[in-house]
Amino acid sequence: MKHLLSFILALTISLFSFSQTATRTITKIKGDLYRFQNNGHYSVFLITDEGAIVTDPINKDAATWLKAEIKKRFDLPVKYVIYSHHHDDHVSGGEVFDEAIFVGHTLTKKNIEDKKIPTPVPNETFKTRKLITLGNQYVALIYPGKSHSDDCIAIYFPDEKVVFGVDFISVDRLPYRTLNGAFLPDWIQAIKKVETLDFDTFVPGHGDMGTKTDVKEHREYFEALYNAVKEAKSKGQSLDEMKRSILLEAYKDFSQYDAWREMNIEGVYNFLTKK
Known part of the structure; x- marks a missing residue:
């Protein structure tokens, strides 16, 4: 009986651990642009000759997995981490990318500091637009105005004609x-500004692409x-x-x-x- 109870306990713990395993995938969007899934949250990253440009780390475990996968698949360091906005279910875990430059809107920096969100504060900020260039590829960061939060941005990949936008x-x-x-x-006007961009594919932070x-x-x-x-x-x-x-x-x-x-x-x- 004692052995049976021990077996049942071990099996229960094993099944519980299995149920807690995160669903993580990497899928190609177009060219060198990829989508990263961590359960119901998504981010994107761009591979260049000089390193990777990563967006929302999501959380520490997700970021640790993603960093290892980028190293294993592409043998490249992560050079930039871009925050879509300040909410902790998207930006937590940034400390994993300890050698990267962190980029976000000026309000994202303020919100992370004010709310004491456990992730690195952006090293570089912007108010309206910012261009990041790495390895002959570039990403445009655009602030369309207040929406889901006061600091949500559109992350635009012009060569791929892809926009990544989270929660708005x-x-x-x-x-x-x-x-x-x-x-x-304001939210409606923010979406209208995104519509003015030249893109074919929209990638949200949750759910299907469109x-x-x-x-x-x-x-x-x-x-x-x-x-x-x-x-x-x-x-x-x-x-x-x-x-x-x-x-x-x-x-x-x-x-x-x-x-x-x-x-x-x-x-x-x-x-x-x-x-």
Whole structure:
């Protein structure tokens, strides 16, 4: 009996450990640009003759794995780490890339310092645009304005015609829950600025990759949501009434429609009520 209990305990621990193993993959997007998955989070990296340009490290374990994979597959050091914004579920673990230059928006630097997020503070910052050149390849960093946070940027790879944007644009998916204290209507204008770029592929920080058309559809969803809540509020509807009447049926096939539609309405309502 004692041996049986020991076996069951060992098996339980083994199964628990297996269930905790992260799903990590690297897939080519185009040319020397790759997408890195860590469970439900994604970042991208560019391989050049002189080293790798990495975006969000995600967390320490993910960054450790990615650094080792880049070394194993390409035998190159990581030269730059670019932060998409300051939220810790994307930028944690940067200390793994201890020889890299860290780059982020000026507000990202301030937010990391103010909130004491455990990751290196950017060595280089910018306010509107910045170009990073390495090994005859380059990446453009563009601040489109406030959106999901006050510091989200678009990371643009012109040669590949790819844009990487985290948390403020999704593909065929509703924005996250109550919009995280969103900046509206600034968010809509930020997406419009991304649409002015010359790109074919959009890579989000969560979910599937898409196209420029998908970015446009996400912006149109936001416009429909914002305008519907604003109009309902002007008519004196309560939040509960809005949740029942604002159906946004044109987007019912989007992922998380059933789970997050009412939360999205609540997020816009909270924003308009605070104004």
